[in-house]
Amino acid sequence: MTFGKERHRREYFRLRLDPPLFADMTIVLIKGKSLEVGSAKVLIEDIGGGGLRFLSHLKMPANDQLVLQFETLLQDEPLKMYGHILRTAIWGEKFYEYAVRFTMEEAQHLEINRIVNRYVIRSRQNRQVRGEHFLQGDREQFLEEQARLSLQTTPAR
Template sequence: MNGVITRQQRDYFRLKLESPLCSRMTIVMIKGKSLEIGSAEVLIEDIGGGGLRFLSDLKLPVNDQLVLQFETEVFSQQLKTYGHVVRSSVWSDQIYEYAVKFTMDESAHAEINRLVNSLAIRFRQRGRLPSGRFLEGERLDYFANMKNTEQQPV
């Protein structure tokens, strides 16, 4: 099975992804001021109606004034979520793990819950990944490849 639903001390169920979901993360707001800066590739490890957990090679602060946007694709549909970092830890050498609490309205939370439930059902029924940007290789290789791609001359 590629995903497991867990309910820890959270308000929403969370789906742990054995194959992480590749996502584009952008800092869209700091202290209420909108930003237009670049984005970075990250790996979503689990997701639920209240938030997500992701890996990145960027060092980010735990700060509710820093709003992040995550964009990815699941079931051939674009998914866009917003939230702020509530916890961070070192996952491995120069890779960090972050917990994000969503800062979205209830209808967006409900949409994420529907997505999580659909993913869980798909994993149980077919035992394989649905269409989307799921990583099929190793996490560390993913970040190494991102760095190599960034360093290629134009």
């Protein structure tokens, strides 16, 4: 587990997660219209009250009209977060890294910050805070598997 602040100025503390945390990501709005689509498994690399950074096999644009929902557990506390992609970059040879800014009420930002801070404190006191919600293997292998699974579940046209 790596602790520390990012080099960028941030409004909230950002926790780097190594190993990364599993999350279910769903596209919930595009240009203000609700969608009913499935979710994809992604890997959260860092998280704070203002946003997160994640890895995925899916290619998406940086666009404030695309609202994503992330659901995960940290310290057995459920987190449901909403945000839009600020930045996208290629990760490895064929995967993507995204920076997300949360688009939620201030109280939700503070709640995420509280959970992240409590996680950091517990991590420093007891190094065994990881659980089943953290990746235990290789990031690239996980993303390869997610890409393969999404091809199997995509209906033929």
